[in-house]
Amino acid sequence: MLFKTICFRLMHRYSGVSKHRSVVRLSSSAAEGAVAPPANCRITAEQAVRLWAQHFTLHGISEPLLSSQYIISHVLGQKTLECVPRKRLRDTLTDREIESVWKLCSKRLMRMPVQYVIEEWDFRDLTLKMKPPVFIPRPETEELVSLVLEDLRLIQGESHRTDLRGLEVGCGSGAISLSLLCSIPQLRVFALDQSQTAVCLTTENANRMGLQDRLDVHHLDVIKDADAILRECDPVDFIVSNPPYLLSQDMKTLQTEILRFEDHAALDGGLDGLSVIRPILGLCSKLLTKRGRVYLEVAPCHPPVIQQLIEEKMPGLLYLETHCDLTNRPRFCILQKKGEDD
Numbered sequence: 001m002l003f004k005t006i007c008f009r010l011m012h013r014y015s016g017v018s019k020h021r022s023v024v025r026l027s028s029s030a031a032e033g034a035v036a037p038p039a040n041c042r043i044t045a046e047q048a049v050r051l052w053a054q055h056f057t058l059h060g061i062s063e064p065l066l067s068s069q070y071i072i073s074h075v076l077g078q079k080t081l082e083c084v085p086r087k088r089l090r091d092t093l094t095d096r097e098i099e100s101v102w103k104l105c106s107k108r109l110m111r112m113p114v115q116y117v118i119e120e121w122d123f124r125d126l127t128l129k130m131k132p133p134v135f136i137p138r139p140e141t142e143e144l145v146s147l148v149l150e151d152l153r154l155i156q157g158e159s160h161r162t163d164l165r166g167l168e169v170g171c172g173s174g175a176i177s178l179s180l181l182c183s184i185p186q187l188r189v190f191a192l193d194q195s196q197t198a199v200c201l202t203t204e205n206a207n208r209m210g211l212q213d214r215l216d217v218h219h220l221d222v223i224k225d226a227d228a229i230l231r232e233c234d235p236v237d238f239i240v241s242n243p244p245y246l247l248s249q250d251m252k253t254l255q256t257e258i259l260r261f262e263d264h265a266a267l268d269g270g271l272d273g274l275s276v277i278r279p280i281l282g283l284c285s286k287l288l289t290k291r292g293r294v295y296l297e298v299a300p301c302h303p304p305v306i307q308q309l310i311e312e313k314m315p316g317l318l319y320l321e322t323h324c325d326l327t328n329r330p331r332f333c334i335l336q337k338k339g340e341d342d
Contacts, residue, residue: 135266174202
């Protein structure tokens with residue numbers, strides 16, 4: 001529904017927001033109402049946070065207060081409001097800052113995820129550039145990286161290896177690969193994604209962090225380009241992936257923000273959620289070194305299905321263990337290529 005005005009009462013509720021009887025009007029050309037800054041508006045950062053949080057609430061935007069805080073913190077050059085000096089929060093915003101706040105908040109008003117609105121997001125210790133429709137990394141994937149790092153450090157300690165190689169299937173923004181590369185200087189990663197936009201974004205993030213020399217990024221589809229992957233990629237010590245694993249029937253239950261802006265190919269795993277996971281497993285016997293491991297983030301329903309699939313159809317692999325996420329849901333599968341003694 002196209003709302004034509006936001007009443008002055010909403011602005012006037014916070015003293016000092018405006019001394020004029022301004023009306024905030026929605027852009028007539030916007031399908032969901034981009035909001036232009038009110039004329040002659042004087043408003044502090046604190047007042048802008050409250051104003052937009054209430055406006056987001058009125059329009060049914062999820063996490064209205066957090067959305068407002070992230071956007072206004074970004075305009076002020078910080079990641080969170082806690083990082084902004086108290087005095088700065090109480091200072092009147094400049095005309096340029098008001099224009100930026102209204103422009104970015106209007107994007108959020110159209111259900112764009114806040115990560116795309118501010119064009120960056122933190123993942124572990126990294127700040128990644130973000131752009132639609134590249135998949136936005138979730139907190140659970142940070143746990144996946146921790147599992148991989150724990151194992152790789154053990155391998156290094158036991159074998160005194162000076163080099164390690166990994167393959168990431170579905171690199172998206174580069175969150176997993178870049179986190180691993182930052183933590184292990186001896187590591188090289190071959191990363192691939194079916195989306196050219198994702199490949200470009202991973203490359204951009206790698207260049208910004210100075211990691212491009214240890215990361216090979218390729219526009220390849222694990223379903224369609226298995227032969228090319230085998231040609232291009234040398235044997236690896238591990239394969240890691242947060243693949244599309246949602247069942248197709250569950251896609252319609254996702255938030256509007258996700259359905260409208262994120263790449264469906266990075267989410268939809270087919271009828272059983274395994275359409276990408278199966279070809280990943282098919283690469284294992286040909287690409288993994290002896291006792292090399294596979295780390296997968298999956299749906300909670302998948303671990304027993306994957307274990308059965310390996311036991312019945314993939315004799316070269318062992319299903320080692322399932323790990324739960326912080327909410328105690330089974331989300332991570334660890335597999336291993338069998339050695340001669342297994």
